[in-house]
Amino acid sequence: MTFQPIWPWWIMLPVIAGVVVLLGWTAVRSRQHGAGLRGLLLPAGLVALLLLAALRPGLPGGSVRAAEADLNVFFVVDTTSSIAAEDYGNGSPRLDGVRKDIMAIAGELAGARFSLITFDSQAVVRMPLTTDTSALGTLTGVLEPQITQYSTGSSVTVARTVLNERLKAARDSHPERARVVYYLGDGEQTSGKAPEPMHVDASLVNGGAVLGYGTGQGGRMKEKSSYSSGDAAAYIQDRSGGSAGDAVSRIDEDRLREVAAQLGVPYVHRAPGDGTAPMMQAARPGALKETSESLEGRTELYWAPALAAFVLALWESIRVLRQLRQLRPGRTEAG
CATH class of the missing domain: 3.40.50.410 (von Willebrand factor, type A domain)
Structure with a gap:
């Protein structure tokens, strides 16, 4: 598998490092306050998928005439x-x-x-x-x-x-x-x-x-x-x-x-x-x-993590909407 990131590596690497540090710090803070890590799984997964899509993974194969x-x-x-x-x-x-x-x-x-x-x-x-x-x-x-x-x-x-x-x-x-x-x-x-x-x-x-x-x-x-x-x-x-x-x-x-x-x-x-x-x-x-001469061809795979991130975000949005509906005050009957 090869990668062709949307930004140069000198930009991508600090971004990835910064995200990892931020997630780690958030996890530590959650543990200190007695909260579990379950709530971090979805945000961490979304970030990881988006970063993977930004790296533009692909499979080498074939060639194009240069x-x-x-x-x-x-x-x-x-x-x-x-x-x-x-x-x-x-x-x-x-x-x-x-x-x-x-x-x-x-x-x-x-x-x-x-x-x-x-x-x-x-x-x-x-x-x-x-x-x-x-x-x-x-x-x-x-x-x-x-x-x-x-x-x-x-x-x-x-x-x-x-x-x-x-x-x-x-x-x-x-x-x-x-x-x-x-x-x-x-x-x-x-x-x-x-x-x-x-x-x-x-x-x-x-x-x-x-x-x-x-x-x-x-x-x-x-x-x-x-x-x-x-x-x-x-x-x-x-x-x-x-x-x-x-x-x-x-x-x-x-x-x-x-x-x-x-x-x-x-x-x-x-x-x-x-x-x-x-x-x-x-x-x-x-x-x-x-x-x-020929240039090496490749099959782009960035769409896969991008699609997965979209599905996760959609699922989370639906879950939040359901919780908001449950928080709505119920009707009181006139007495």
């Missing part, structure tokens, strides 16, 4: 309203395909460092470079389009400044690591003027791809009133003409090809059912190196 160790991967993701257009497969939003492909790429490049940049009216670094694919998965899973009322028009190249800064910083800090850029979007320009070129120095990008989502027929987009994904919403209306109707977003592949040319990477259209291999092959025009 990427070149010196590889930095930048995801540049379109989060404008159009990424919610429902023309990805059978009426699904384009963002579903974006989420799926990000995690597929991360799976193929296990061991690399990943950064997530999103753009709508402006570009934001959501996650700096890290090898933590769990964090990448969490952030990718909660990606949502921009709130509709905040949308004032966007450019497909608005992320150029932030991307350049991140690429230069990565080069300056670790020039030996290859830098890969994946741009994921639909190419729709809504700012009312032609997009400025990406202006990314060719030496900063060693590989990657522009991935396009959507169809020529286009799809409708639901309004986004808040960042609560459970909100029901109407469709965005197109009021550019004389009468209002559901707005339709269509992919602009010519624009995406321009972005790809400016980044010096290939363009790949993505649709449901498309395999990962063609996307990865297109993104490796000889700039990325394969490696025969």
Whole structure:
């Protein structure tokens, strides 16, 4: 069995030692006051189970293919309203395909460092470079389009400044690591003027791809009133003409090809059912190196002590509620 604690060992060990000392001191105090230790069993068990879950136990086994160790991967993701257009497969939003492909790429490049940049009216670094694919998965899973009322028009190249800064910083800090850029979007320009070129120095990008989502027929987009994904919403209306109707977003592949040319990477259209291999092959025009090394796989077991702690806490809560009900004063009959 192996352990991968949620905090570094230099934090976990003092925490564990402190908890053990506190429980021991409590046990001694209980004995001095004539109380038994039975009342400490449940709290001690809960603490022990939670600490065990925090240590993230797991069973080694299997392996995953490793990427070149010196590889930095930048995801540049379109989060404008159009990424919610429902023309990805059978009426699904384009963002579903974006989420799926990000995690597929991360799976193929296990061991690399990943950064997530999103753009709508402006570009934001959501996650700096890290090898933590769990964090990448969490952030990718909660990606949502921009709130509709905040949308004032966007450019497909608005992320150029932030991307350049991140690429230069990565080069300056670790020039030996290859830098890969994946741009994921639909190419729709809504700012009312032609997009400025990406202006990314060719030496900063060693590989990657522009991935396009959507169809020529286009799809409708639901309004986004808040960042609560459970909100029901109407469709965005197109009021550019004389009468209002559901707005339709269509992919602009010519624009995406321009972005790809400016980044010096290939363009790949993505649709449901498309395999990962063609996307990865297109993104490796000889700039990325394969490696025969592999990373040791493991089966996570932290959920078992966490579930046991939940059951104990639930049982204790029920027991306390029963005791409180017994303490309620009984009704007195009027005499």
